[in-house]
Amino acid sequence: MKSEILYPGAFPMVRVDLAAGESIKAESGAMVACSPTIDIESKMEGGFLGALSRKFLTGEKFFFQTLRASRGSGEVLLAPTVPGEIVILELDGVNEYMVQKDGFLAGADAIVIESKMQSLSRGLLGGEGFFILKISGKGTLVLNSFGAIHKIELKPDQEYIVDNSHLVAWSATTSYNIEKATSGWVASFTSGEGFVCRFRGPGLVYIQSRNPGSFGAWIRQFIPVSE
Amino acid sequence: MISNALCFGNEFPASGAPCVVQVEGDGLTIIFESEGTEGAREVILFSALTVSAGGLDHDHLVVKWAHALGERTLYLKNHDVIRAFRQAAPDQLNAPFEQAAERVRQVRQRHRVLWAAVGGSILALVLGLWFGADLLVEVAVSRIPVEWEQKLGDSAYRDFLAHQEVMKEGPAVTALGEMTQRLTEQIPNNPYKFEVTVVKSDVVNAFALPGGHVVVFTGLMKKADSGEEVAGVMSHELNHVLQRHGLERIVKSLGLMTAVAIVLGDQQGLVGMMKQVGVELLTLKFGREQETEADVKGLQLLQRAKIDPSGMIKFFERLSEKDEGRMEWLSTHPMSTARAERLKAELAALPKKSPEPFTFEWKQVQASLGSQPVVAP
Ligand SMILES: [Zn+2]
Numbered sequence: 001m002k003s004e005i006l007y008p009g010a011f012p013m014v015r016v017d018l019a020a021g022e023s024i025k026a027e028s029g030a031m032v033a034c035s036p037t038i039d040i041e042s043k044m045e046g047g048f049l050g051a052l053s054r055k056f057l058t059g060e061k062f063f064f065q066t067l068r069a070s071r072g073s074g075e076v077l078l079a080p081t082v083p084g085e086i087v088i089l090e091l092d093g094v095n096e097y098m099v100q101k102d103g104f105l106a107g108a109d110a111i112v113i114e115s116k117m118q119s120l121s122r123g124l125l126g127g128e129g130f131f132i133l134k135i136s137g138k139g140t141l142v143l144n145s146f147g148a149i150h151k152i153e154l155k156p157d158q159e160y161i162v163d164n165s166h167l168v169a170w171s172a173t174t175s176y177n178i179e180k181a182t183s184g185w186v187a188s189f190t191s192g193e194g195f196v197c198r199f200r201g202p203g204l205v206y207i208q209s210r211n212p213g214s215f216g217a218w219i220r221q222f223i224p225v226s227e
Numbered sequence: 228m229i230s231n232a233l234c235f236g237n238e239f240p241a242s243g244a245p246c247v248v249q250v251e252g253d254g255l256t257i258i259f260e261s262e263g264t265e266g267a268r269e270v271i272l273f274s275a276l277t278v279s280a281g282g283l284d285h286d287h288l289v290v291k292w293a294h295a296l297g298e299r300t301l302y303l304k305n306h307d308v309i310r311a312f313r314q315a316a317p318d319q320l321n322a323p324f325e326q327a328a329e330r331v332r333q334v335r336q337r338h339r340v341l342w343a344a345v346g347g348s349i350l351a352l353v354l355g356l357w358f359g360a361d362l363l364v365e366v367a368v369s370r371i372p373v374e375w376e377q378k379l380g381d382s383a384y385r386d387f388l389a390h391q392e393v394m395k396e397g398p399a400v401t402a403l404g405e406m407t408q409r410l411t412e413q414i415p416n417n418p419y420k421f422e423v424t425v426v427k428s429d430v431v432n433a434f435a436l437p438g439g440h441v442v443v444f445t446g447l448m449k450k451a452d453s454g455e456e457v458a459g460v461m462s463h464e465l466n467h468v469l470q471r472h473g474l475e476r477i478v479k480s481l482g483l484m485t486a487v488a489i490v491l492g493d494q495q496g497l498v499g500m501m502k503q504v505g506v507e508l509l510t511l512k513f514g515r516e517q518e519t520e521a522d523v524k525g526l527q528l529l530q531r532a533k534i535d536p537s538g539m540i541k542f543f544e545r546l547s548e549k550d551e552g553r554m555e556w557l558s559t560h561p562m563s564t565a566r567a568e569r570l571k572a573e574l575a576a577l578p579k580k581s582p583e584p585f586t587f588e589w590k591q592v593q594a595s596l597g598s599q600p601v602v603a604p
Contacts, residue, residue: 204241
């Protein structure tokens with residue numbers, strides 16, 4: 001399996017070359033085009049209830065798709081829904097990554113995707129919801145972001161503060177606390193913003209250069225409201 | 228060999244160097260497998276180590292030691308390695324390790340307790356809301372200022388009028404004005420300014436919007452046998468407004484979270500949401516309890532205004548019978564004999580008052596609407 005980012009920048013696409021018999025997991029709807037040798041299996045990971053709970057608890061789409069080169073080698077083109085960068089990580093089998101639910105685009109068949117319940121304070125205030133994806137195993141992982149992806153490298157005990165809505169993925173060796181960015185609990189709660197994550201290394205934190213929530217709010221002001 | 232740990236240090240990448248950790252009798256052997264450090268091997272004695280718990284869920288064993296190139300940190304998650312470490316390491320190392328493990332247990336315990344508490348409170352909240360939702364809605368509604376209600380009603384009213392032909396003057400408008408006048412005079416501390424609009428349409432309907440707009444269709448007036456019958460419907464509709472039934476329905480349909488937000492003082496967000504539902508106000512269906520309340524309060528209001536309440540009952544009874552007309556009012560006001568019976572009982576309990584007739588002649592009002600008075604079946 002070989003992957004390459006096409007048209008890097010705001011509107012990228014990933015080309016994944018699959019050898020005969022190889023397969024990848026992709027977010028449902030991510031497939032743009034593929035060779036006729038590729039079969040698309042909409043598999044419910046973790047059974048019906050698992051898929052159902054993923055849908056309702058993480059707000060994520062119902063299925064992961066499995067794209068399998070079952071009739072000979074071929075290629076698959078994948079793209080995310082939102083404009084933004086794509087980054088390819090090679091998981092070494094030891095490093096594990098937490099990925100906020102919209103950040104996952106695709107992964108090698110050997111990588112393991114689990115829905116993970118966050119601690120209460122992180123779930124309530126973190127902005128990624130109560131469930132995030134925990135991705136482990138060995139192989140290629142493709143993440144996408146809203147805007148550009150920026151990698152923050154943290155040495156042991158080095159700290160960094162990130163606005164929670166800009167988080168894409170972070171390694172499991174990091175830890176973080178949720179902190180209030182401003183004073184005033186009511187304002188923080190009702191606006192859904194105003195919380196930041198204080199990360200502590202070692203490890204990597206991937207952030208996106210645009211905030212989907214703020215962008216949505218910005219767009220909404222141009223949508224006419226009938227008076 | 229398969230890597231089972233990550234080693235961090237100045238010369239390693241920020242994501243750590245995958246390595247194999249082997250636990251020996253007197254320390255750890257670390258074998259690096261990543262490029263550039265191929266085959267590199269490091270032996271560290273237990274005496275040189277400090278340990279703690281770390282990582283996102285405090286489930287990593289973190290081992291630190293001083294190295295010629297700076298401090299090094301090892302993150303271990305593999306259970307077999309952790310077990311071997313605990314067996315081989317001397318007590319003074321295990322002591323902080325036990326503490327770390329205890330902290331992990333505590334954190335997990337705390338999470339469990341917290342989640343249980345959250346589950347419990349959600350259950351309590353659901354149960355509480357199941358039984359207390361109406362109370363919550365009431366409290367929320369009572370906190371919404373009348374001006375907002377008016378704004379909401381105004382926008383729905385304007386939307387509605389855009390597609391309707393309004394009767395601006397004439398005997399029907401005058402008659403409805405008189406009815407409204409007599410009814411509203413009897414409402415103490417009335418915060419609403421009721422405005423009645425007559426819409427030219429054969430639809431048998433009348434409705435009130437939050438804030439005080441009352442709309443009566445000419446179809447309903449043609450169907451009525453007397454001014455008292457129309458006044459009965461008016462009195463009913465006015466009481467939907469006075470009892471803020473529309474707001475109650477909106478808050479209910481917007482959801483309990485909104486109600487909670489209003490009670491807690493966040494009324495700003497509501498304006499937008501209410502605007503969104505503004506159009507739906509026109510098709511708003513009230514609950515059975517609200518209808519009964521509007522009926523009973525409407526009857527009492529008629530009585531106070533010295534308008535014969537039997538007109539209201541008669542009209543309701545007639546509406547409950549089959550009719551070929553487009554009885555829109557019935558779609559939002561399901562009639563039943565029980566409803567009329569209830570009003571009769573209610574009326575019997577009220578002190579008798581001699582009604583005062585209206586100044587207009589109903590047949591003339593109906594004639595001005597351009598059709599023959601409808602004869603009761
Ligand atoms: Zn009603």
